[in-house]
Amino acid sequence: MDITKLTAIELGKKIKAKEVTVMDAVQQQLEKIEQRDSKYHCYITVLKEKALKRAKEVQAQIDAGMYQDSPIAGVPIAIKDNICTKDVKTTCASKILSNFEPPYDATVIKKLEAAGAVIIGKVNMDEFAMGSTTETSYFGETKNPWDLTRVPGGSSGGAAASVAAEEAILALGSDTGGSIRQPSAFCGVTGIKPTYGTVSRYGLVAYASSLDQIGPIARSVSDCAVALDIISGSDPSDSTCVDREEYGYSEALVDDVKGLRIGIPKGYLSEGLDPEVKEAVLAAAKVLESKGAIVEQFDLTAVDYAIPAYYVIASAEASSNLSRYDGVKYGYRTPDYEGLQDVYKKSREEGFGNEVKRRMMIGAFVLSSGYYDAYYNKALKVKALIKQGFDEAFEKYDIILGPTAPTTALKLGESLADPLKMYLGDIYTVSVNLAGLPAISLPCGLDSKGLPIGLQMIGRHFGEKDIIRAAYSYEQTRDYIRPEID
Secondary structure (H helix, E strand, O other): OOOOHHHHHHHHHHHHHOOOOOOHHHHHHHHHHHHHHHHHOOOEHHHHHHHHHHHHHHHHHOOOOOOOOOOOOOEEEEEEEOEEEEEEOOOOOHHHHHHOOOOOHHHHHHHHHOOOOOEEEEEOOOOHHHOOOOOOOOOOOEEOOOEEEOOOOOOOOOHHHHHHHHOOOOEEEEEEOOOHHHHHHHOOOOEOOOOOEEOOOOOOOOOOOOOOOEEEEEEOHHHHHHHHHHHHHOOOOOOOOOOOOOOOOHHOOOOOOOOEEEEEEHHHHOOOOOOHHHHHHHHHHHHHHHHOEEEEEEOHHHHHHHHHHHHHHHHHHHHHHHHOOOOOOOOOOOOOOHHHHHHHHHHHHHOOOHHHHHHHHHHHHHHOOOOHHHHHHHHHHHHHHHHHHHHHHHOOOOOEEEEOOOOOOOOHHHHHHHHHHHHOOOOOOOOHHHOOOOOEEEEEEEOOOOEEEEEEEOOOOOOOHHHHHHHHHHOOOOOOOOOOOO
């Protein structure tokens, strides 16, 4: 049996039934990484010895009766390399943190390990999560398992590609402006960006603190739901994490959308959208309508200004967050310097890549005297208008449906040559982060080139159950399609 082809829930059940051992599962996963990762480059760090040791511990604990309520006990999981793991390199795919080993685990890591999961490695990403292609990584680009000439998306491209390439059964990514959903769309897998405040950000290396959220990437809606159940919840270490009485996302795995009100913004289907993506999204809407959902198009004009507002706010927060990397406290320090100012200047010049520098400079500019009101304050007002536009839409609809990205996976090198084109590729995802909403991306077909198309469902605040139910219902109408991999 090829364990790496199973879903997380399927593997968890087999481990509990003693059909498979945790050691078998971890060993097979490590072997597949060894066979394939030179081709795809999903991983920055593979934790072979640590994972095998952990597998023995988890198996002994399962044999002793632990983890009875955990559906993922013994399941190997990949972690995006901006989520802190104690005594394991957490590089953010940057030279400036290339040897950084955190002295603590992120809250989500503690929660996964408390559920019996086995962390198998840290996966590649755009440097400091700044990018939409996983080409800005200091450690080299990740390639899309569907087509090696194409990008896997970003910034969680390593996480999505690892799941698609069967190098991980489940992965955690982070989403600041679509960084879970867009690579999930490009790689033909499923990813959830939760409502802001649902999952603790403690231990997530910050890009834009008011927008970042951790979420799961998997081959099924069910796997994402059970993973979200495990990592959600309040955390005293994160003041922005909301304390709620109920989560229970796996309870929403019900094949029933009768009466569910679904709205499709007309602007999401207009100029700039690939005709094949549009056709697949509308076909998915028809499927949901045939199952009893009420589907109609409507105007959502506020999102027209989402891209400029997002890049002003995200870049401003990035310039502030990344000021801590100065060559003094931790991380890379230039070997050749004269005095303190020279340490700062050369360490940052040598340690950061071009895209990170570009966004930091934009952020410093929009926060500077004379431009703060003209750019940053105005962007905050637009953010409030976008949130208001979604609030009004959710008075009428339970779910907003549309494409995840305007095209399927781009060719390697296309976006880096034209950064503005890369930014515009986030048109359907960034408004979700600006409004703090939950959203899911799942596959809804293939284009004529055989590349996966992503369908996005957006819910109201803490409306994860609505989008999970709708996504699960749609998922029941199709089989999971795998890329053809040697």
